[in-house]
Amino acid sequence: MSALAYRVRNGFSLWSQGRNWLKTPQSLISSSVPANKLVQRCYASDSNVAQFPGAKATYTEELSFLRPDSYDGIPIYRVMDQKGKVIDVSYDPKLSDEELLKMYKSMTMLNTMDKILYESQRQGRISFYMTNYGEEATHIGSAAALNPKDLVYGQYREAGVLMYRGFTLDQFMNQCYSNSLDNGKGRQMPVHYGDSELSFVTISSPLATQMPQAAGSAYAFKRAQNGLAVICYFGEGAASEGDAHAAFNFAATLECPIVFFCRNNGYAISTPVHEQYRGDGIAIRGPAYGMSTIRVDGNDVFAVYNATKAAREIAVRESRPVLIEAMTYRIGHHSTSDDSSAYRSVDEVRYWDQKDHPITRFASYLQERGIWSEEKENEWKTDSRKQVLKAFGKAEKALKPKWEEMFTDVYDDVPPHLQKQMEDMKKHVENYKGEYPISSHES
Structure with missing residues (x-):
């Protein structure tokens, strides 16, 4: 160890x-x-x-x-200071230049995609979106530390984990546009991604339901002795749900190889943390449930990487759960249906955006190392935006799925009552063709 x-x-x-x-x-x-x-x-x-x-x-x-x-509170583990300088070189993960650039480009590509899709929703081109501004290091730092086959249960702000694993821009766009190329056949609302080939379980909207499911999957991994772990992401708001407590207790008592990863970004939609709980964050709950626990600087990609790698090692080797609380800040609104200016100040948001942003911190490190520069930054910004806009254009032009798809993929054999509903729907659409945008759907 x-x-x-x-x-x-x-x-x-x-x-x-x-x-x-x-x-x-x-x-x-x-x-x-x-x-x-x-x-x-x-x-x-x-x-x-x-x-x-x-x-x-x-x-x-x-x-x-x-x-x-x-007591003074559980300390926050970090590797870099706010200016991107490694404080103790013995904790620098010493990743290759290739790996470092992949991490940085994933973080910045995610940021670029967020901006374009957020604007797309504001223009009425998609129905909903959630950005990841300010939390990019929690995604990429943890994703880089995992085995690609480890099973991921996300909440709805882990797009960077999927991006790092190879989920393409086309796949992101197809899902958000609910077109016929979407793996989910257009059934899910935007940002509810999933990909079985990348071991990423499809995201659900109800808060914290993924947590007991993740504990169950980890128990199955334990029985299978497959050498893999489960990682379950959630926010500090989700930790107030009953499902969170059930998941912690099941995982600990059944000794499951799972990493619970809490993104404590300060707000559960519009509820600030001081109204959400009175204890010392979420990490304090780990020892109470019998879990090894660490609190990390979620804006420090190396701290997140080191903590996740070590936590995974414990989970797999000792078959026991580990809790990570990543302290970060949600710079963007909770979602496109939220206006965060109603419950927090502009100065507060500006501080985290300009003084302690994970991308800025990581960029400083890369420049000091000599593998990144202002010139490369400008070239990458132009190139990444072109890539996102290209995928955006293709997804928007693609046809929507066949409407009959809403009746499939639930039962192996479609039961009589659904067959009847589908026949009634066919007759209805046929009688009122002019009332439905049939031409925008696959026939």
Whole structure:
């Protein structure tokens, strides 16, 4: 196990050192003795160890309550400072120039695609869109650290993970335009991507439903002993749903190889974090459920990469869940149906956009390394925009799927009641051809 993976495994103890009420004896952490034998040994050697089956603890005669203000908060792991300078070179992942440029181009291509599709929605050309502004490092840093076959459960702001894995601009555009070339046959609303070949489960709109599903998939991986992990992305708002708590508990008690990746971007739609919870973020919940936990700087692509790589190592090798909380900021609106100016100031957004943007930070690192420059940046901006607009034009011109597709792919054999509905629909469309845009759909 790498040194970083060990730190993630015991990450909660890093910030609790010096606070006796949170310490775990090192001998218990590193011991290879089975848990039941270890408990028996404690019973025999220390009469101050409580023997209740529901918790591991010692007795105390001090009447003292654990208070949320009695510690300084879980620290945020980082590699680079806000100017893109690596603070401790031993934590530089030392990736190849080719890999670094792939990561940077994925982050910036995602940004370019967001701008064009957002404008497309505002022009009424697509129905809905969600941007990823400010959170690009959480996508690309984590995606680069995974095995390409690891199963991904996204929420709805993980387009960069798919892009890094090879989901093409054409595929993004076809999905958002719900045309006949879309893998989902036009059934999903925009940004609800999915691709079985890239091991990315189709996104669902209901909040947090992917979390218990991911825990179940991870349990299946454990039984199959296939050496793969599941990663489940969610926001701090989704962590308030009951499904999140169920997923954490199932994954921990069943010892599943899963990485829970929380993007804490400050707002759950219009609800700021101080109204969402009163504890120390989401990371504080990990140890309570028995999960190794780490909090990282989500605007630092290297910190995200290192933490995800180490977390995956723990999940697969030890068959146990790991929780990552990536602290970041949602620069854009929650979606095209949201106006964030109603609940946050322009100055607040401007700070994160101009002073601590993950793309700017990474670009500074690449320039210092000598593999990127202002000239290359300008060339890439022009080229990436051309690529996006080309895919955009093709998708917009493509025909919509056959309307009959709404009745297929649910049952192996279409049941009688759906067959009747389809026949009734055919008669209806035939009788009212002029009322429907039949020419824009495949026949």
